[in-house]
Amino acid sequence: MATAKRHASAASRVFIAFLGAVVVITALLVVLLTFQAQATERAEAEAVTLAVARTIAEMPEVAQAVTRGSDASATTELQPIAARVMDETPIDFVTIMTTGGIRLTHADPAEIGKPYLGTIEPGVQGRELTEEAVGTLGPSLRSVVPIEADGKVVALVSAGITLGSVGSGVVRQVPFVIAVAAALAAIGLLAAWFAGRFTRRIAGDLPASTVRDAVSSYESVRTLGEALRAQTHEHGNRMHTAVALMELGRTDEAIELLTETARSSQYLVDRVVARDGDPTVAALLLGKAAQATERGVEWTVDMQPAIPRTALGAVDAVSLVGNLVDNAIDAAATGPEPRWVRVGMAQASDGRIVLTFSDSGQGVAVEIRERIFEHGFSTKPAGADGRGVGLALVRAITDAAGGTLELTADPTTFRVQLPARGAQ
Template identity: 85%
Template sequence: MAITALLVVVLAVQAQSTQRAQAEAVTLAVARTIAEMPEVAAAVTTGTDAAATATLQPIAVRIMDLTPIDFVTIMTPDGIRLTHRDPAEIGRPYLGTIGPGLAGRELTEEANGTLGPSLRSVVPVMAEGRVVALVSAGITLGSVASGVLGQVPFVVAIAVALAAIGLAAAWFAGRFTRRIAGDLPASAVRDAVSSYESLRTLGEALRAQTHEHGNRMHTAVALLELGRTEQAIELLTETARSSQDLVDRVVARDGDPTVAALLLGKAAQAAERGVEWSVDMQPAIPRTTLGAVDAVSLVGNLVDNAIDAAAAGPEPRWVRVGMALTPDQRIALTFADSGEGIAPELRERVWEHGFSTKPAGAEGRGVGLALVRAIVEAAGGSITLDAGAPTTFRVLLPSGIAP
């Protein structure tokens, strides 16, 4: 029961975080779209405020009716509302931050307005190189919370199912191993750890990819509802093109589709943390002799370490993954990052089980590199850490193809 309760809490927090991030993305997308509408700039630069309200209020109402946005406030540079969900508030000062908008920058914040606490984005309306108005689009925290509450039954069902599966698997595994093998050998322990690490890193990657696609889909829907069909199609086409390019390179011929899914997710994970991501891959690289679980555990751990190091280091922050086939038909993998590097006195200790340069806790497990080396060596390969900068791990694995 304790495990189930913990799972419910973790999944609920994740659902709330995702719902909030999606709400922020939608408010920013809608505010940007409105700010780019030519009729908005025309209305605020010609005629009186009352005339601008007569033109813009119907537009704001239509947008609020067609999108999940709770309010659209178009205001003068002085912060006087020209539109509002409550017409009685038109002509009164906007309640929120407008300084960045007046400086020509976008802003997303949580603030308390006439409709209560909300997430809102403020985008400047530009004309002839100057800010002529500001657009604020927002979603109340009540709307965000209702979206999370709608997911609670699903979250509870998933948590209960996972707990039941885990208990059943543990019971069957315990009985099986006691009857067949007695004490687990070292290889079985490594396989168990590899399975856990594989699920962890793939789960993180898929969560990031799902989050990114969710944000883009919300933006595309907002564009479609506002009649910006060409921009929506361009956004979706570019997303599909970039994803398909990586998939084609990874799964060409005998490539591993599991690794393709992992790398796609890690690209989204890197973007979330402000890290530039690139994959340099020779075409038609065959599979390694590793199974899917070990391949995901190996690649995922090395990529996770690289993203963590790059995100904690100075700009520009980047991670580069390389895959190539050597002349002797081995698969060469490289993982480089822009982080601050590994101190010379720690270069040997990083391979020790339980040692980590990261803080103790979820991000400082001290398992990754020890497990990676065990997987590589068990497959008949090798792993090395380059001297100097940038930090680069190089892995050589047999491909199953005779040299």
């Protein structure tokens, strides 16, 4: 027994889209906050090591210990000071050393008397230094400050924090990061729920494709209405002109005017409606020709004879062709002279129908060539009915039919390939 394929409603798709955005944003926020916590902890560690090293370097008893006796006697006086600082601060090691880099104090007494592992040259020259280096306790952030007596560097002090200690500080901030992420996720979920509920109030449980069809229907009526209005206006003008010519006794010119109008219209009708052609598209193009004339745009249609219909229904065909023609006319009308629009329809060797819409406008900037197909994006000022629907709808109709849509430049050309009706 055949089963009906269930389609997700528009409201469900809106909820899922919002939910996906929440997940992505939350994940990015967690990563950002984690990096921020690491950067903050590192900056604080550097500030603490430098402050402690400066404090020790300025203690009078430290300078006295390294200047009045041997290294052994200096160690006897300085090791308790270093141990006290390590106990009372977050510093992991305090190394007081000679200007030659020989340790006088160390967190591990067995390392006293051995060379310091790190950079000391700036300190010997009287400058402070903060760096990351690997010592006996592993990788660490340490600051080296010169110890001076009578304006001369007599020793150096290095205060450091291991990277493991810095990492533990980051771990302490994890609950805060989790709390912020959870709060954001909760707000996002609530927004997604409201968005889905709001969409359901408007569209009910209709599938997203049905909502898209409704928009396509509206666009079809709009663009076809504009075309018919322009065509009616143009025909009215020509009829008034013909009547005036006949009243002036210039019957031949009146007949020529009406014959030319009929000849142009018949060209499109013959090529579009012949065999399997779509008469709705023919009517649309006839109206758009009048619309182009109204706006001072030269209108050309190059159509392969007896071209078959595309796989699109009448509503989608009018919506797709109408929106692309409208865009082309708008671009040409606001661009430099000569102003023109060319529409082409042909059948490719693989049986697909190729539609091209070219114009003499100023073109589409490279940086927005993908964005113009996004719903809500438009380079035109918003009108009463809003903007940013046409090209997004054109892409949706093309994709749903299994076709392709391309934009090229010089001249600006939208190229649509669609399967012919009945093609597998």
